Amino acid sequence: MIALGLAGSIAYSLVSLILGVRLLRLARRTHQLPELLIGIMFISGGMLGHTLAWAFPFIARVVSSPLALVVLEFVCRLGIAGGCAATLVAAWRIFRPDRPWAGVLVGVMVTMLVPFVLPKILMVGAATAPLRVPLYWGWSIASVLSYGWMAGESLNTQSQMRRRNRLGLGGDPALTGRLLLWGLGTGAKALLFASLVIYQILAAVGIPARLPQSVVVSGLGLFCSVCLWLAFFPPRGSRLADRPASAEAS
């Protein structure tokens, strides 16, 4: 059960490392914001934050220094919050760069993520009942919304592309399919964050969960990893790997 629970988490950590490095190298060449932000999302949120989150119980068994564990937890939380913040800014700058409400939303959400990094200082005595603390709901909403917004915008854009493809308006079916995978992958990540809140609620009200949390998190992590991997590295010869007609002609 432990191995099953870890499979998805390990897969997401590895995918995040590979995609993050790839995108940050691309950003160094292109000097474009989207690849920089999505690269940070993978490295900070996936490779650093997510990995430390699932590895923390194992590390805690071998590291005896309380200070080291506090530092590790801080780095883990900083990574996750950084990943969410990068995702929020990316969703704004890629999909709604000229919408003032989007900038305001990002500002509010990033502010709501700050207490997540320093919970022991800002939420004294709340460790036993976090659901009663507004700050908990603030960062929970911000984390779900960060990936959820990215997923929603991506799926909306691919839906528009699909409609254009159908009318023959300069379509790119391969990109449309890859954007669908990207939307599903980031959507799974949003569900992963949402599942953490749902399990907290179930535990607080005393309802036993049918599936262990680790299995749900791992399943979503695995689904997310597969979708994101295929979006970036589609199988050769598949429709996802097709080059657009204009690229073939040029």
Place this chain on the structure above:
Amino acid sequence: MATDSLTFEWTSAALEAATLFDRLQARGTVRLALRQAGLDATTVTPDDMAVVIQKILPKELTSRKVADAERVCRELVLGLRTAHLQQAAPAGRAPEDAFRRMFGGAPQITR
């Protein structure tokens, strides 16, 4: 804040003149047709608009009880082609360009 394209403005005004629609109805109808085609009023080009007028607008006009919708649409396309409106910027679809770059494809020149 993005403003609607010249193509959208021209088409809406021409539809208003060719039918009994008021300004709001004409703009709304064109906007709905664009949405069905996955296009946006701020970035639509004359070429894309011509396709929307030919393939989607007739049904929209018929459902709004416009008499001889096919003829109205033919005249709109003809007018659009002779109006010599400027094409929108070729790289007007920023999200797609960003993801094409990130996924590893070459930037595509949109029509």
